[in-house]
Amino acid sequence: MTRMTILCWAIAIGLIPGSPARCEDSDSLRYYLNLRMQDTNPLTGVHDAWGIGLGANLNRYVGIEVAVDSYELFVEPSGFGKIGEYSVWSVVPQVRLRYPLLRDRLVPYLLVGGGIGFTQFNDQVPSASGVTIDTESSTPVASIGAGIEYFLADNIALGAEVKQLFAGDQALEIDGTPHGITPNALLAMLTWRLFYPELRPAALAESRENIPTRFYFGVRAGGALPVNDEVFPGIEGAPEDPAYFDTLDQLFGLSVGTNFGRNFGAEISVEGYELLLRRPGLGDITEQAIYTVLPQLRMRHPLLGGRVVPYAIAGVGIGITERNDPRPAGMGLALDGNDLGIAASVGGGIEYFVTSNIAFNLEARYLFLRGQTLQIDGGPELQGNLDAALFSFGLRVYLGDF
Numbered sequence: 001m002t003r004m005t006i007l008c009w010a011i012a013i014g015l016i017p018g019s020p021a022r023c024e025d026s027d028s029l030r031y032y033l034n035l036r037m038q039d040t041n042p043l044t045g046v047h048d049a050w051g052i053g054l055g056a057n058l059n060r061y062v063g064i065e066v067a068v069d070s071y072e073l074f075v076e077p078s079g080f081g082k083i084g085e086y087s088v089w090s091v092v093p094q095v096r097l098r099y100p101l102l103r104d105r106l107v108p109y110l111l112v113g114g115g116i117g118f119t120q121f122n123d124q125v126p127s128a129s130g131v132t133i134d135t136e137s138s139t140p141v142a143s144i145g146a147g148i149e150y151f152l153a154d155n156i157a158l159g160a161e162v163k164q165l166f167a168g169d170q171a172l173e174i175d176g177t178p179h180g181i182t183p184n185a186l187l188a189m190l191t192w193r194l195f196y197p198e199l200r201p202a203a204l205a206e207s208r209e210n211i212p213t214r215f216y217f218g219v220r221a222g223g224a225l226p227v228n229d230e231v232f233p234g235i236e237g238a239p240e241d242p243a244y245f246d247t248l249d250q251l252f253g254l255s256v257g258t259n260f261g262r263n264f265g266a267e268i269s270v271e272g273y274e275l276l277l278r279r280p281g282l283g284d285i286t287e288q289a290i291y292t293v294l295p296q297l298r299m300r301h302p303l304l305g306g307r308v309v310p311y312a313i314a315g316v317g318i319g320i321t322e323r324n325d326p327r328p329a330g331m332g333l334a335l336d337g338n339d340l341g342i343a344a345s346v347g348g349g350i351e352y353f354v355t356s357n358i359a360f361n362l363e364a365r366y367l368f369l370r371g372q373t374l375q376i377d378g379g380p381e382l383q384g385n386l387d388a389a390l391f392s393f394g395l396r397v398y399l400g401d402f
Contacts, residue, residue: 206306220394223248341371
């Protein structure tokens with residue numbers, strides 16, 4: 001998903017229009033939500049990294065936040081090679097020291113903090129099948145870093161952040177033999193910081209006499225639930241750890257789009273999740289990632305002066321599957337097939353504007369995903385039916401009015 005992530009960020013930045021409104025940091029007490037994205041960085045060995053933070057600017061120079069970062073590292077003990085992955089969730093209270101420049105539009109900052117990391121070994125590779133691996137579940141974590149952000153509006157800032165996480169050494173036992181692991185990480189992330197309240201609140205778009213065209217960038221997270229027990233004939237689709245409630249596969253998505261006047265909108269959505277392919281009597285054979293790229297239309301019906309907006313959404317695009325992280329039960333099986341198919345979705349949602357340009361949303365859709373095939377050891381092509389119910393919580397950041 002790395003290229004798709006970069007593409008969506010680039011489109012979002014490219015859609016930012018010029019505006020006569022002032023865009024700036026402030027001396028006022030303001031709360032914020034911070035979203036951070038990195039995905040995979042081969043230079044640091046960190047992959048599947050992302051973060052979220054809740055904080056407040058206390059005055060012009062000092063702020064505090066609680067930062068949550070998630071990332072994974074490959075586990076490669078001496079003499080073993082890669083045996084699996086080590087996932088880390090860190091929860092770190094931080095102090096943020098800022099120094100606004102260029103009439104408060106450009107804000108470099110330093111940050112430092114300390115907290116705890118929760119760790120788990122997962123995705124044991126087939127070559128390490130039969131090996132017993134035990135690890136600890138938590139470790140102290142300290143953070144130090146720096147960043148810079150640029151205000152696009154008085155409550156929206158886009159930036160970049162580099163942060164080093166120092167984690168305590170942990171015991172890793174392989175078949176009872178102790179090995180050491182230190183889950184340190186250097187995170188280099190793009191960031192969105194969304195502030196509340198606005199310094200100069202604007203009227204909601206749908207309450208104005210001339211309703212503008214508005215561009216937006218969206219992110220969402222949620223769950224995917226396959227609607228068929230068998231996603232290929234004789235092959236079951238099972239939840240991939242860590243699934244929500246051991247049922248819903250973790251779903252993440254990005255979108256860029258446009259609202260045209262009061263009732264219409266269009267967006268391009270990119271999202272993905274993973275499930276396990278399970279062969280009855282044999283067990284889990286591999287993970288299968290599912291990605292969709294969907295141009296979608298939105299039919300909107302603003303209420304309460306545009307504060308609450310229910311909508312219907314539908315689109316047709318492409319679905320891409322990728323088999324990865326084979327499981328021990330699938331070791332020795334030759335898996336092949338067509339990975340490209342047709343994707344379509346239909347559903348609805350509701351969004352609530354907390355400011356004139358930031359809206360949170362809930363969304364439910366049915367995903368049609370057909371055309372993929374699976375061959376096992378050169379056998380017959382198994383036709384896939386990867387339909388799923390998608391549930392998500394997200395936000396849309398509106399970048400400009402025309």
